[in-house]
Amino acid sequence: MTILVIARHTFKEAVRDRILYLLLFFSSLSIILARVLAVLTVGDRVKVVKDVCLASIAFFGALMAILIGTGLVYKEIEKRTIFTLISKPLRRSEFLLGKYLGLVLTLAAMVAAMTVISLAVVFLHTFTLEIQMLPAVFFIFLELMLLTAVAVLFSCFSTPILSSLFALSFYLIGHFSWGLDTLIRKTPPGIGRTLLRVLDAILPDLENFNIKTEVVQNLPLPSGFGLGAAGYAVVYTAFVLLLAVLIFRRRDFV
């Protein structure tokens, strides 16, 4: 229950962060501009609107996860509020998981807001409620949950700026790591290929959560995609959070 107390408090604290509203403003602007972009496009305009809307949710959601996730835990340490929190009957792991849960709740609220705006913009174009966009948003949210866990992990031992850089690198690597498959295929068998395979196993593959094309183009999803992607998100997030807890449990608060 203590985790929920921390989560509720973190949510209340995070939703007061101005940077969140700034990002929400720009994401809304980007979503609304999708309509303008569609006018300039030759071809299926609805697809362009949907694509830009989903891309905006993914991109600004990632920025929110990184910027808030890397700051909140660090702020507790820097401003020494953690001193009194840890003196209460609260385990360090409960504190960290409560913080994480609070951040996930905040992101859920923000993603929900961006989704409502997106659906409204698409509605203005098609006069139908395109709820088939929702599965894509759900998998974007899973990706953001993982990214938040990574941001929290880095903030356990690093400053917000460095943590943001690390988390951003994770995000970029996660979206381009599929290129390793091509490299592995083209590398002759040997140590090099083995190392690349190890790297491929360790590095995140955030494209696992990307079904924007399928949703926009109304294509069928690969069989077993939903369970596979959700399982990947749960296992990877749990692993990152476990790592964060292990680091946080042993660190000195000077």
Next chain:
Amino acid sequence: MGNVLELADVRKSFRPGFIPKKREVLTGVSFTVAAGEIFGYLGPNGAGKTTTIKCVLGLVFPDAGTVSLFGRSPLNPRSKDRLGFLPENPYFYDHLSGREFLDFYAQLSRVDKTERAGRIDRLLRLVGLERAAEQALRKYSRGMLQRIGLAQALINEPEFVILDEPLGGLDPLGRKEIRDIILGLRAAGRTVLFTSHILQDIEMICDRVAIIVGGRILSQGRLSDLVSEKILFTEITLAGVDDASLADFGDRLQTREGRTLLKVFDETRVQPLLDLVRERGGRIHALVPRTQTLEDIFVDTVARR
């Protein structure tokens, strides 16, 4: 009575930045705090007082030695159930009001929902913040933050309260109020450990003290054992006797407006001096015997090191 807190040979060092050399902050700290007493932890700035407290709270991990809080590890939540803590220069969540802040900490301390509101009201009254209860903490002065910090330390009605420089940032009236609260805690059977470098505060309310200098406890014990009752010297302010006649009695410190301040080291010379003043028709304006104070011990301990 048993011990609430036991520290045995606690050592802690830090590695500042990328410098490979360790800086030793605690070099074997040992002391105990018995149930029901007010224990003063005294030391100059940077002596290791706050680091010791952080070891007790489980905020930092000692390199060696043991810390036992209610007979358990400081990391055990069951120990912390019975503990309250006020940090030095407390900073709390800006966006919360005094009442919201106490409610948050009450929830963390698992205070029953039915009891919470009543206890918060009582504590706000105790620390004199009833009127500022709905005000955001960012508008609180340093003294008010100190008071709300004390209230959060007492939110779980702890058996043992650790206060790190609790009187810092308070005006004389505020200091007296907080001192009274600490004495009230002892009267209610609670145990208090508090750090300070203001010796008068410690001398006024503590049962036992430990003096830490350079990460090592140099002196500890009951105040009555540490502070000798022996008169060190007597300061006498008198008039009507010439300076030459006073030379045999002690050191003349100053003469102003016909009054001489004399420092008499030999206690047996005080009565003959008083007789002389009476003989010469002079006057005694003040006679102050100076016994040893905690400050003398502190200065002596720091200087000896």
